Structures are given as structure tokens and as C-alpha cells.
Amino acid sequence: MSINEEVELLRRIPLFAKVDPSKLKLLAFASQRLTFAADQVLFNQGDMGDAAYIVIDGEADVIIDTPSGPVTVYTAKRNDIIGEIAILCDVPRTATVKAKSNLVTLVISKDLFFRMVTEFPQMAVEIMRELAQRLEQTNLKLREAMAPQPGAS
Amino acid sequence: MDPTIFKFIWRYSRPQQIYVLLITVTSFPILYATLELPKIIINEAIGGQDFPKAVWGLELAQVPYLLVLCFAFLALVLVNGGLKYYINVYRGRLGERMLRRLRFELFSRVMRFPLPHFKRVSSGEIIPMITAEVEPVGGFIGDALALPAFQGGMLLVYLGFIFVQDPFLGLAAVALYPVQIVVIPKLQRHVNQLAKQRVRTVRMLSDRIGETVAGVGEIHANDASRLVRADIADRLGTIYNIRYKIFQRKFAIKFLNNFIAQLTPFFFYSIGGYFVIRGELSFGALVAVLAAYKDLASPWKELLTWYQIKEDVRIKYDQVVEQFAPEGMxxxxxxxxxxxxxxxITGELAASNVSLSEDGRVTLVDGASFVVPLDQHIAIVGTGGSGKEELSQLIARLVMPTGGSVRLGDHNMADLPESVTGRRIAYVGSNSYVFSASVEDNLFLGLKYRPIRERELDDEERKQRQQAIDDAEVSGNITDDYRADWTDYEAAGVADLDSLQQRALEVLSLVDMDSDIYQMGLRGTVDPANRPELTERILEARRVMRERLADPQIAALIESFDEDRYNTNATLSENLLFGTPKDQRFAEDGLAENPYVLEILREAGLYDDLVQVGYQVADTMVELFSGLAPGHEFFEQFSFISSEDLPEYQLLLGHVSRAGLENLKDEDRARLLGLSFKLIPARHRLDLVTEELQARVIDARRRFAENLPASDADAIEFFSSDRYNAAGTLQDNILFGKLAYGQAQSAQRVGELISDVLDQLGLRPAVMEAGLDFQVGIAGSRLSAAQRQKLAIARAVLKRPDLLVLDEATTALDAASQSRVMDNLLREFKGKGIIWALHRANLASRFDRILVMRNGKVAEQGQYEELNRDGTALKELMQAE
Structure with a gap:
């Protein structure tokens, strides 16, 4: 897969959807492609995050440690982005991610991401917009959850 | 050292100086004859009358007589020239010998400087003194006596001649000499003062430059370059001013000299002319006197110049010598x-009332007294500045106490030669120096105190060696053969080099450096000629590695070199050369301009396509990076083109879009070609090196190897699966391929894999041995601080001292490593002495006895159990940590 295909891939991710393709190309060019063998761990819950991973090929399990043992909460597939919270703010990883099959990813390091954002403020605006939308959706869901259920009084 | 340069010259070269003088005197009559003979030829042979003349009993007619005289003249010229040649060479050699002696003496003195002296003088001051400043001394020494004697003699001869012609004129000729003799030295004295100042300032300048270079990191880190440049500019200004003043005075002296020299003819013309007019002096005599006076000028000038050089050299000598006689050498x-x-050495180390003060004021160690047996392990603890560092240096006799004494066994340490203190005691400080050589050379330093085994010499070499010894002896230099084998195996308790290397590895593992040395071995190169066995076995490791690659998990990590396949993890140029360039001829920088490479690319029909690829790379780079500010770090990290060059490429691209690639200048095409060479398909993912192109590169690869001119055969080491590549590292040779890009934790996994293969073949010790050849860089700069400390400790342990003194020697190590090294050393030195100035008091519990230092005094001493209670200084120190 070449840079151009990676750019296409990035464009399909909502976070980057509206960013100028030439900037995405630079992001792709400067990012490393990393392949994991099945069962190799991308990162562990509680680690400090330094990169986000975009799945190019293969699948990865997102596993959360619970008092009753690890639980797989999600399986990331092609075009999914994993660990993007870590490159936006300094929080420990909230889950462990492990390759389920042979997994090819594009690694966007936090460092690179921030330098891109500072260099191209337009990118920051697009990302802000996307995050605001997510927040709005979360609020919406919260309101729905909080609203009195009809016929329940 | 001799207080003045003339005493130095007289003491070491008296016979030679007298010899030069004698030869010079001998040359006088011949010189005189070469001046006299032309006169005879003109007056008697050409202008003479009564022939035939009798020469040695032969009757000669005019023409034969002329010929005889002419040939005699020729012979005299030859003899005179030959004599001059001989004297010049002799004087030059004499001067150089004396210079060699002086430099060696100065350097030997540096070796005997008391250590604290180096707090006051830096290498920046010492180096110019030994090298540049004494250089003119050598030139002068050959002339020291002979020149004034020769020129003085000439002067006297000419003066005599003038006096014989007319005493009055003689007096006139010398009338102004007294003025010159009195006035000139007075003026010269000013110049001398300035010259002294200049020497000092230049020395300080070189000291500043040296210091700035040493601390260049701090200067960058603090944006202090402007300050240091101002400092240097200031110093340069001072030198300029001094120099300017020197010029003014020096040329004033010259002016005066010239004036006086011309004043004398004035007297001749006026007084002599008056006498001639009066008829008291013949016209002929006046002309002769004038001619003689002209001849007089030259030796007189030479004498004055000699005087000036002498003054210059005298000052330099005085200034240098006073710097090389510090107190307490x-x-x-x-x-x-x-x-x-x-x-x-056995028994006890006893310090009684030992003091150390600096410059007679600051007391660093103040009346320390203690007795420790040499088979015990002693810890010295205290805060920084408590005197523990100085105390450990006193114990190792690196510094001499200014009061009291340290006794070692039956001896006062102050009287022990370095052959005892340097071999039976080992000292490791916190900043131990590592020399720019191999790990092995650094380790064996403590075993090389004298040449042990002569090197083997054939007849010719033996002659040269004897010559070298003789030369060294006449110059008062040491005659040891630096290239002999100096390593004393016995001192390390082994029999030969092999077992010494084994022992070195043991010691390195003692100081927790085994994995470092293994890595160095992997990263180092090995010459198959030197270690054929090792390289043979590395090839075996390569084969085993190949077998491991059958596992697809592992195969994903490494892309092997294969003559018939394109390596997508290597650059295009690497794929083309398919070998390691051994020098600049095929280095990546100039490859796109290398005529042979271009020829091959054209033959393979690749040239135009690769220029096209380069064009696309340039196009992509301009697209990706042109939006970035110049100097943005992305350029450095990711771009093929630097930010400064980007505009040029933009122009180039514009040019191509108008005129096409084929109309580019060769130079521009080479630039594009160079870009294509850097492409690594697996890493850059630009999809420019298509499979079809790859196949043609492989074809070009074949042509390249087959047609390589014989003259370039040694410029490149081709990859070959069954041959060791001497230009690559051991690791390169085992892998025989490229690490694949984009595999998670590939470096670590490959590292484990190599380690596994080497263990399977039992090759680890051999690789570690190769690690002993690792070049540590200037002042050990290729090692980490921790590695330098470990190496220094290993060096001390290897020579098996009776007493090991460590002064905060493990500060750069991490806590776990520190603890291991300490345990290992205490075990290794069971029954022998260790005195360890610790940087943390808590570590003291493992030692037999503890000395607690405070303000230069021994505040407490005793066993850990005795001192580990409330209210003691030790407890206080431990609690403060």
C-alpha cells in the first residue's frame, strides 16, 4: 500500500476527514507503518500513551481489565483508529490492545500530531469541530438517558 | 633546568658548538681565497705581462696560466659551497637535536607536575609552549656561537683592512658603533617586554580556545557564543595592539640602524674627500676604503639580526622554563x-597527622590520622568537600601531603617510586580518563609500564632501530621502543595474550560490563586477516540465522541480501552497489556523479528512468514540505531535500515542466538521480521503484560487479553469502540483510535472535573478545559515562593491585549495577585492601571499617556496628540521604 492509499484511509477517519489532503499526505509520509504479529501487544492498560494507531489491515482486540478478569470490549478493524485520546490529552491508556491476527497499522505519534497541528492551524479547527460533534452526541445520549421514561412514575 | 638558554646550549652541545666554530674558522681562508683569486686572475693572468710564470715548478704561458687559475677558482667555489652545505646541515641537525632534548625535557617535567598544578595550568597553555614557542630555539641553537664568531671575524678583517689604509677613516667607520651598541639594546628592551607580553597573551588565547572547545555544549545550551566570541575578539585586540607597538619600535630600530649605516659614508665622503683634495690621502685608497666599508655593512647587519633573534629566543626560553618548574614536582x-x-606490599597503611592545603591557605585535609590493615575493606564517607576525595588521592600518592606522612608497610609513601605506587596501588576517580584507543588498550594500560618483549626485527629494521636509539641518546630522550610489546602478562597473573583477554572479559563481567562489551563486539568490525577463526564462525552463525528465517514470524523481521532479488529495505544505491563502499570512491554522496556508475546505468537503460524517479521524488518533496517554515524539524527528520535546497528544486521542477527532463544540465540531472538513490521502498512507500525497475536495477547490479575496473576493485566489498564482509560490522555479517521496516519491536526481537544464535554456537565469548577491539573515541566519547567508569575500574582490577583506592568511582552507574559491582569487587579483593570513598554513606555497611570525614578531619572511625547509633556523624550522614 502506498502513501496515496494511506491518505485515502486517513480521510475516511472522521477526525481527519476534513483536513486538507496534502497535509494528510505529509502526516502519512512522516508516520511509520508498523506490523504486529498475532498476539503482540500494542500497548497495555495504564501505560502512558504516546501514539495513536490506524488499522490498515487485520484486527485488534481492545481489552479492559476488570475485577473479574480481562474482557474484550471491542475488536478494531480496518479504518478504525485506536488510542486517539492519548494523543489529544495526557491520560493513561484505558485499555490493552492486542493484535488478533497479523495487524498492519499506521502509527501517528503524539509528537508528530502536535507538530502538524501547530504547523497547520486549519487542521486543529477541523479536529476541534469533530470533537465538538462527538461531545454533542455524548450530551444527546446523556439527555436521552436522563429523560424520564414515559409511563414510569 | 638550566636557567638561561646559553647555559643550556653550553651544557649539552659544547663540543659540537666548538666543532662548528672550528669548521667555520677553517672555511675563512677558503672564503678569503675565493675573494682573492678573481683579483689575481684579472690583474696577473689577463692583465699581466711577464710570462711564462712559474707555478709549482712548472713554467706556464699566459693562456694555460689563466686556465689553471680559473680551474683553481672553480675548485675553490666547490669546496666553499660543499663546506657551507656541511656546516648548514650540521648546524640544523645540532639545533634540532637540542630542540628535541628541550621538548622532551619539558614534557617529562609535565609528567612530574604535582596534580594540583593542573588546576592552574591547562593543556591549552602547555601545548603551545612545548610545540610552537620553543620552535625558534632550535633554529637559533645552531647559530648560537658560530654566527657571531664568523660574522664578527669578518667584521674584524674588514675593519683591519680599513685601519691599515687610514686610521682616521677607520675611526670614522666605527665612530657610530658605540651609539648602536648602547642605544639599540635600550630600545630593544622595550620590544622584549612587549614580546614577552605577546607570548603570554597568545598562550592565554590558546588556553581560552581550548577551554571553549571543551565546553562547547554549555555554550550552546546557554546561548553564550556571543560572550565567548567577544572574549576572543578582546584577546585578539590585545594581541593586535601589542603587535602594533612591537612593529613601531622594531622598525624604528631598523630605521635608526639604516640611518647610522648611511651616516658613515657621509663621513667618508666629507672627511675622506677633504683629505683627498688636500692631497693627504690617495684617491685609490678612498675608493678601497669605501668598497671595504660596503663589505663591512653585511656582517654588521648579520650581527644585529643575530642579536635580535637571540633576545627573542632568550625571552621565549626564560618564559617557558619558568612555567615548567612548579613547586612540589x-x-x-x-x-x-x-x-x-x-x-x-603488605602490612598497614598508616596516616599520621596528614594535611593537605592548597596554595598554603585552604586546608582540604586537616591532621588526619588512622591506621588500616591492607587486607581490610575500608569505606570513607562524608559530604562533598569533607576531604574524602583528597584523602583518597593522598592514599594513592597522587598528591603529596603538605604536612604529616602516610606510611605504607615499612615505607614512607613520599619516598616510594611510582613503580610501587602505580603498580601495587590502583586508583579510580569519578572522572577517570579513557584514552582514544581500543577498549583493550585502555584495559591493559596498567600492565604496560616498561617494554617487556622486544619486537622481532630483521637486519634492516634492527639497523634502523639502533639508529633511532643512538639519535634518542644524543638528544637525551628515552630509548625505549614504543612499538615493543609492553604488556606484562605476569602482572595480570596470566601467561599469554589469549589468557589475558579471557581474564579481561572476566574482569569486565565483574564490573557489570559484559553485555556492553558484547554489544560493542556486534557493532565492531573485524578484519578476517587478524581473526580468521572468528570470521569463519560468524559465517556459520549466518547460516544458522538463514535457517531460522524459515519461520515466517522471523522472516518478517529481516530481509536477507540475495544477489538475484531487490532488497526493499535497502536504498536504491545499496541495491545497485550490492556491497559496502570502503572509501569515498563509491560513497553515497558523490555516487550520482561517479562516471563508472553513470556508464553502468546508461548501459542498463536505467539512467533516464532513475532521473525520472528522482524528479518524482523532488516533486513529492516540494508538494509535502513547501508549506513548512524553512528550518522546520520535519526537513531534518523526513525530507530528502533540506529546507535551504528546497527553493532550488522548485526552480528545477519549474524548468523541467517547461523544457523537459532531457534538456536539463548534467549537474541538475545528477541531483535528481541522487534523490532516487536514497529511496527505500519499504520505508518511504512512494511506489516509485516498481518491480519492473527493480529487475533492471538487479541487471545493473550484475553489470556493475562484472565490469568494475581493476583499479577500483578495492573500493567496495561486495555482499556474498559465503564470504565475510570486512567492511561491515559483526552484526551485519550475521544478519546478512536489512532489518525490515515497520515491524513492531524489531530491533529488540532481532537482538534476542542474534543472541540466541550466538549462544547456540558458543560464539558469545568470541564476539566479546572482538568487543575488546572497540575504539572508544576521543576521551572515550563513544562510551556512556557509566561505561567509562566501569572500564576504569576494570583497568584497575586487571593489574591485581594490593590496594584498590576508589573515589566515588561508581556514581554514573544505576543503583542495581552499582550494588552488583560493589559486591563483586569486595569478593574479588577478599584478603586484599580496598579503600573506597563512597558517595552514599548507606553503602558503608558492607565494609570492615569506616572513616567518617568532616571538614577535612577524621570525625569518626570504627566498624559499622559501632558507628551505627544515634548521635554519630555516620548516622547523621545516612539520615540525610
Whole structure:
């Protein structure tokens, strides 16, 4: 897969959807492609995050440690982005991610991401917009959850 | 050292100086004859009348007589020239010998400087003194006596001649000499003062430059370059001013000299002319006197110049010598090894009332007294500045106490030669120096105190060696053969080099450096000619590695070199050369301009396509990076083109879009071609090196190897699966391929894999041995601080001292490593002495006895159990940590 295909891939991710393709190309060019063998761990819950991973090929399990043992909460597939919270703010990883099959990813390091954002403020605006939308959706869901259920009084 | 340059010259070259003088005097009559003979030829042979003339009993007619005289003249010229040649060479050699002696003496003195002196003088000051400043001294020494004697003699001869012609004129000729003799030195004295100042300022300048270079990191880190440049500019200004003043005075002297020289003819013309007019002096005599006076000028000038050089050299000598006689120098007899055996030292180390003060004011160690047996392990603890560092240096006799004494066994340490203190005691400080050599050379330093085994010499070499010894002796230099084998195996308790290397590895593992040395071995290169066995076995490792690659998990990590396949993890140029360039001829920088490479690319029909690829790379780079500010870090990290060059490429691209690639200048095409060479398909993912192109590169690869001119055969080491590549590292040779890009934790996994293969073949020790050849860089700069400390400790342990003194020697190590090294050393030195100035008091519990230092005094001493209670200084120190 070449840079151009990676750019296409990035464009399909909502976070980057509206960013100028030439900037995405630079992001792709400067990012490393990393392949994991099945069962190799991308990162562990509680680690400090330094990169986000975009799945190019293969699948990865997102596993959360619970008092009753690890639980797989999600399986990331092609075009999914994993660990993007870590490159936006300094929080420990909230889950462990492990390759389920042979997994090819594009690694966007936090460092690179921030330098891109500072260099191209337009990118920051697009990302802000996307995050605001997510927040709005979360609020919406919260309101729905909080609203009195009809016929329940 | 001799207080003045003339004493120095007289003491070491008296016979030679007298010899030069004699030869010079001998040359006088011949010189005189070469001046006299032309006169005879003109007056008697050409202008003479009564022929035939009798020469040695032969009757000669005019023409034969002329010929005889002419040939005699020719012979005299030859003899005179030959004599001059001989004297010049002799004087030059004499001067150089004396210079060699002086430099060696100065350097030997540096070796005997008391250590604290180096707090005041830097290498920046010492180096110019030994090298540049004494250089003119050598030139002068050959002339020291002979020149004034020769020129003085000439002067007297000419003066005599003038006096014979007419005493009055003679007096006139010398009338102004007294003025010159009195006035000139007075003026010269000013110049001398300035010259002294200049020497000092230049020395300080070189010291500043040296210091700035040493601390260049701090200067960058603090944006202090402007300050240091201002400092240097200031110093340069001072030198300029001094120099300017020197010029003014020096040329004033010259002016005066010239004026006086011309004043004398004035007297001749006026007084002599008056006499001639009066008829008291013949016209002929006046002309002769004038001619003689002209001849007089030259030796007189030479004498004055000699005087000026002499003054210059005298000042330099005085200034240098006064710098090389600091107080408290080590006595030479303590350093000169008499070759006697040095037995082990036993008993006790006893310090009584030992003090150390600096410049007679600051007291660093203040009346320390203690007795420790040499088979115990002693810890010295205290805060920084408590005197523990100085105390450990006193114990190792690196510094001499200013009061009291340290006794070692039956000896006062102040009287022990370095052959005892340097071999039976080992000292490791926190900043131990590592020399720019291999790990092995650094480790064996403590075993090389005298040449042990002569090197083998054939007849010719033996002659040269004897010559070298003779030359060194006449110049008062040491005659040891630096290239002999100096390593004393016995001192390390082994029999030969092999077992010494084994022992070195043991010691390195003792100081927790085994994995470092293994890595160095992997990263180092090995010459198959030197270690054929190792390289043979590495090839075996390569084969085993190949077998491991059958596992697809592992195969994903490494892309092997294969003559018939394109390596997508290597650059295009690597794929083309398919080997390691050994020098600049095929280095990546100039490859796109290398005529042979271009020829091959054209033959393979690749040239135009690769220029096209380069064009696309340039196009992509301009697209990706042109939006970035110049100097943005992305350029450095990711771009093929630097930010400064980007505009040029933009122009180039514009040019191509108008005129096409084929109309580019060769130079521009080479630039594009160079870009294509850097492409690594697996990493850059630009999809420019298509499979079809790859196949043609492989074809070009074949052509390249087959047609390589014989003259370039040694410029490249081709990859070959069954041959060791001497230009690559051991690791390269085992892998015989490229690490694949984009595999998670590939470096670590490959590292484990290599380690596994080497263990399977039992090759680890051999790789570690190769690690001993690792070049540590200037001042050990290729090692980490921790590695340098470990190496220094290993060096001390290897020579098996009776007493090991460590002064905060493990500060750069991490806590776990520190603890391991300490345990290992205490075990290794069971029954022998260790005195360890610790940087943390908590570590003291493992030692037999503890000395607690405070303000230069021994505040407490005793066993850990005795001192580990409330209210003691030790407890206080431990609690503060």
C-alpha cells in the first residue's frame, strides 16, 4: 500500500476527514507503518500513551481489565483508529490492545500530531469541530438517558 | 633546568658548538681565497705581462696560466659551497637535536607536575609552549656561537683592512658603533617586554580556545557564543595592539640602524674627500676604503639580526622554563624505573597527622590520622568537600601531603617510586580518563609500564632501530621502543595474550560490563586477516540465522541480501552497489556523479528512468514540505531535500515542466538521480521503484560487479553469502540483510535472535573478545559515562593491585549495577585492601571499617556496628540521604 492509499484511509477517519489532503499526505509520509504479529501487544492498560494507531489491515482486540478478569470490549478493524485520546490529552491508556491476527497499522505519534497541528492551524479547527460533534452526541445520549421514561412514575 | 638558554646550549652541545666554530674558522681562508683569486686572475693572468710564470715548478704561458687559475677558482667555489652545505646541515641537525632534548625535557617535567598544578595550568597553555614557542630555539641553537664568531671575524678583517689604509677613516667607520651598541639594546628592551607580553597573551588565547572547545555544549545550551566570541575578539585586540607597538619600535630600530649605516659614508665622503683634495690621502685608497666599508655593512647587519633573534629566543626560553618548574614536582628518581622487581606490599597503611592545603591557605585535609590493615575493606564517607576525595588521592600518592606522612608497610609513601605506587596501588576517580584507543588498550594500560618483549626485527629494521636509539641518546630522550610489546602478562597473573583477554572479559563481567562489551563486539568490525577463526564462525552463525528465517514470524523481521532479488529495505544505491563502499570512491554522496556508475546505468537503460524517479521524488518533496517554515524539524527528520535546497528544486521542477527532463544540465540531472538513490521502498512507500525497475536495477547490479575496473576493485566489498564482509560490522555479517521496516519491536526481537544464535554456537565469548577491539573515541566519547567508569575500574582490577583506592568511582552507574559491582569487587579483593570513598554513606555497611570525614578531619572511625547509633556523624550522614 502506498502513501496515496494511506491518505485515502486517513480521510475516511472522521477526525481527519476534513483536513486538507496534502497535509494528510505529509502526516502519512512522516508516520511509520508498523506490523504486529498475532498476539503482540500494542500497548497495555495504564501505560502512558504516546501514539495513536490506524488499522490498515487485520484486527485488534481492545481489552479492559476488570475485577473479574480481562474482557474484550471491542475488536478494531480496518479504518478504525485506536488510542486517539492519548494523543489529544495526557491520560493513561484505558485499555490493552492486542493484535488478533497479523495487524498492519499506521502509527501517528503524539509528537508528530502536535507538530502538524501547530504547523497547520486549519487542521486543529477541523479536529476541534469533530470533537465538538462527538461531545454533542455524548450530551444527546446523556439527555436521552436522563429523560424520564414515559409511563414510569 | 638550566636557567638561561646559553647555559643550556653550553651544557649539552659544547663540543659540537666548538666543532662548528672550528669548521667555520677553517672555511675563512677558503672564503678569503675565493675573494682573492678573481683579483689575481684579472690583474696577473689577463692583465699581466711577464710570462711564462712559474707555478709549482712548472713554467706556464699566459693562456694555460689563466686556465689553471680559473680551474683553481672553480675548485675553490666547490669546496666553499660543499663546506657551507656541511656546516648548514650540521648546524640544523645540532639545533634540532637540542630542540628535541628541550621538548622532551619539558614534557617529562609535565609528567612530574604535582596534580594540583593542573588546576592552574591547562593543556591549552602547555601545548603551545612545548610545540610552537620553543620552535625558534632550535633554529637559533645552531647559530648560537658560530654566527657571531664568523660574522664578527669578518667584521674584524674588514675593519683591519680599513685601519691599515687610514686610521682616521677607520675611526670614522666605527665612530657610530658605540651609539648602536648602547642605544639599540635600550630600545630593544622595550620590544622584549612587549614580546614577552605577546607570548603570554597568545598562550592565554590558546588556553581560552581550548577551554571553549571543551565546553562547547554549555555554550550552546546557554546561548553564550556571543560572550565567548567577544572574549576572543578582546584577546585578539590585545594581541593586535601589542603587535602594533612591537612593529613601531622594531622598525624604528631598523630605521635608526639604516640611518647610522648611511651616516658613515657621509663621513667618508666629507672627511675622506677633504683629505683627498688636500692631497693627504690617495684617491685609490678612498675608493678601497669605501668598497671595504660596503663589505663591512653585511656582517654588521648579520650581527644585529643575530642579536635580535637571540633576545627573542632568550625571552621565549626564560618564559617557558619558568612555567615548567612548579613547586612540589615529583623527584625524577621516583619516576625512573630501575627495572627492579616490585614485590607485593603488605602490612598497614598508616596516616599520621596528614594535611593537605592548597596554595598554603585552604586546608582540604586537616591532621588526619588512622591506621588500616591492607587486607581490610575500608569505606570513607562524608559530604562533598569533607576531604574524602583528597584523602583518597593522598592514599594513592597522587598528591603529596603538605604536612604529616602516610606510611605504607615499612615505607614512607613520599619516598616510594611510582613503580610501587602505580603498580601495587590502583586508583579510580569519578572522572577517570579513557584514552582514544581500543577498549583493550585502555584495559591493559596498567600492565604496560616498561617494554617487556622486544619486537622481532630483521637486519634492516634492527639497523634502523639502533639508529633511532643512538639519535634518542644524543638528544637525551628515552630509548625505549614504543612499538615493543609492553604488556606484562605476569602482572595480570596470566601467561599469554589469549589468557589475558579471557581474564579481561572476566574482569569486565565483574564490573557489570559484559553485555556492553558484547554489544560493542556486534557493532565492531573485524578484519578476517587478524581473526580468521572468528570470521569463519560468524559465517556459520549466518547460516544458522538463514535457517531460522524459515519461520515466517522471523522472516518478517529481516530481509536477507540475495544477489538475484531487490532488497526493499535497502536504498536504491545499496541495491545497485550490492556491497559496502570502503572509501569515498563509491560513497553515497558523490555516487550520482561517479562516471563508472553513470556508464553502468546508461548501459542498463536505467539512467533516464532513475532521473525520472528522482524528479518524482523532488516533486513529492516540494508538494509535502513547501508549506513548512524553512528550518522546520520535519526537513531534518523526513525530507530528502533540506529546507535551504528546497527553493532550488522548485526552480528545477519549474524548468523541467517547461523544457523537459532531457534538456536539463548534467549537474541538475545528477541531483535528481541522487534523490532516487536514497529511496527505500519499504520505508518511504512512494511506489516509485516498481518491480519492473527493480529487475533492471538487479541487471545493473550484475553489470556493475562484472565490469568494475581493476583499479577500483578495492573500493567496495561486495555482499556474498559465503564470504565475510570486512567492511561491515559483526552484526551485519550475521544478519546478512536489512532489518525490515515497520515491524513492531524489531530491533529488540532481532537482538534476542542474534543472541540466541550466538549462544547456540558458543560464539558469545568470541564476539566479546572482538568487543575488546572497540575504539572508544576521543576521551572515550563513544562510551556512556557509566561505561567509562566501569572500564576504569576494570583497568584497575586487571593489574591485581594490593590496594584498590576508589573515589566515588561508581556514581554514573544505576543503583542495581552499582550494588552488583560493589559486591563483586569486595569478593574479588577478599584478603586484599580496598579503600573506597563512597558517595552514599548507606553503602558503608558492607565494609570492615569506616572513616567518617568532616571538614577535612577524621570525625569518626570504627566498624559499622559501632558507628551505627544515634548521635554519630555516620548516622547523621545516612539520615540525610
Amino acid at each position: 615529583l623527584k625524577p628518581e621516583l619516576q625512573d624505573d630501575q627495572g627492579e622487581e616490585v614485590g607485593p
